[in-house]
Amino acid sequence: MRAVTYDSFAPDNARLRCGEVADPKVGPGQVLIQVRAAAVNPVDWKVMAGGLDGMMDTVFPVIPGWDVAGVVTATGPDTPEFAPGDEVMAYARKDVVQAGTFAEYVAVAAPAVARKPATLDWAQAAGLPLAGLTALRSLDRLAVGPDDVLLVHGAAGGVGSLAVQLGRDRGARVIGTASEGNHAFVRGLGGEPVSYGEGLVQRLRALAPDGVSAVADFVGGQLETTQAVLAEGGRHVSVADPRVEQHGGHWIWVRPDGAELAVLAAAAERGALTVEVARTFPLERTGEAFDASRTGHTRGKLVVTP
Structure with missing residues (x-):
């Protein structure tokens, strides 16, 4: 699959690459999501700069990204909550920094996943979780x-x-x-x-x-x-x-939580919540999205669309 990666910490986008990597494996209790959109958050480029190295283990090369919206294409053993074809979203942070969402596919633990509200498009849904x-x-x-x-x-x-x-x-x-x-x-x-x-x-x-x-x-x-x-x-x-x-x-430190994400989805469904999307970028322009995020003056969300 195509993905954005970096192979070492860097304070800028110098180590970012877009190319082919191995498809993710799908373990017990996980779902494989075909990524339709993945939102950019300041933590993405801060992690790339080594900002959380004292707190989280990192395995290079890293695929950045913790937000995702997409379609379930497969499930791991004992994952009855979801089925192929489900439209979902997730805050997909993992215990180790490695396999993120700026890719064509990502495997995510089912407890972090919620169903995408019909009132939000893919970019908006990707911008909601984190x-x-x-x-x-x-x-x-x-x-x-x-x-x-x-x-x-x-x-x-x-x-x-x-x-x-x-x-x-x-x-x-x-x-x-x-x-x-x-x-x-x-x-x-x-x-x-x-x-x-x-x-x-x-x-x-x-x-x-x-x-x-x-x-x-x-x-x-x-x-x-x-x-x-x-x-x-x-x-x-x-x-x-x-x-x-x-x-x-x-x-405050946010946690991956599909049940809480479902609460937000319900608010969106009844019209109480929407997501402002400032700009979208193709996968190969993730660095530009990071640069826009670094300015600190973006209204709403920046989103990468593989």
């Missing part, structure tokens, strides 16, 4: 409900845009930081946009004079702002700043 599960886990840890004022740092990004929608679906008032060019987008999701940068604390206090009850930081470096606007007894999480744990917050 970002959606991160947003859902964050809001669950915050116990966001209808009485909350939720602040989302990075509301126009892949994770933040989903958190805004999930927060609104729970009945919370949602305020989201975004560049002025993305304010209309955030409003369309049901959030109240506020420009980041100098004067942010003052602007947030004007919108929420009594403070916010919950904060989800999806960009990092926001701890001081969070502390300045968090109401007494408020809760906060971050996916990018472990310092929050020293200040009463939670550092």
Whole structure:
């Protein structure tokens, strides 16, 4: 099959190659997915740079990618949940960095897989798992409900845009930081946009004079702002700043979880959740997709389509 690989850590795309590799094997409790789309996440190029080498084992050559949407073509022994022809999606992170989703096929453990909602196309479905599960886990840890004022740092990004929608679906008032060019987008999701940068604390206090009850930081470096606007007894999480744990917050790491992914699929089916796709790239242009992700200014998701 065709796949994107790299054979050593690198801070840029110099080691990325697109070519033929062996087809994946399908073990017990696994499904083989023909990849229709695989979303790019910042963790993909951070892993390629060795950013998680102290935490996860790596076996070269590596096929990057942890998000996938596609069609089941085979199942391993004792995998009754799925059958060939099923349209599915998954957060396909594994215990070892090696066999990812930027390929024509990927084998994934069945417990990480959920059925693709008909309301999302392939690119949207590929963009949902990692970002959606991160947003859902964050809001669950915050116990966001209808009485909350939720602040989302990075509301126009892949994770933040989903958190805004999930927060609104729970009945919370949602305020989201975004560049002025993305304010209309955030409003369309049901959030109240506020420009980041100098004067942010003052602007947030004007919108929420009594403070916010919950904060989800999806960009990092926001701890001081969070502390300045968090109401007494408020809760906060971050996916990018472990310092929050020293200040009463939670550092969020998403897990592969097909059951939780099915919750997101159900929200999409009833029209409460959609996925913004910024651009799609063919497999051989994965490096360009990584470059676009590195800018940190993408609205929604970047997706590779083998």
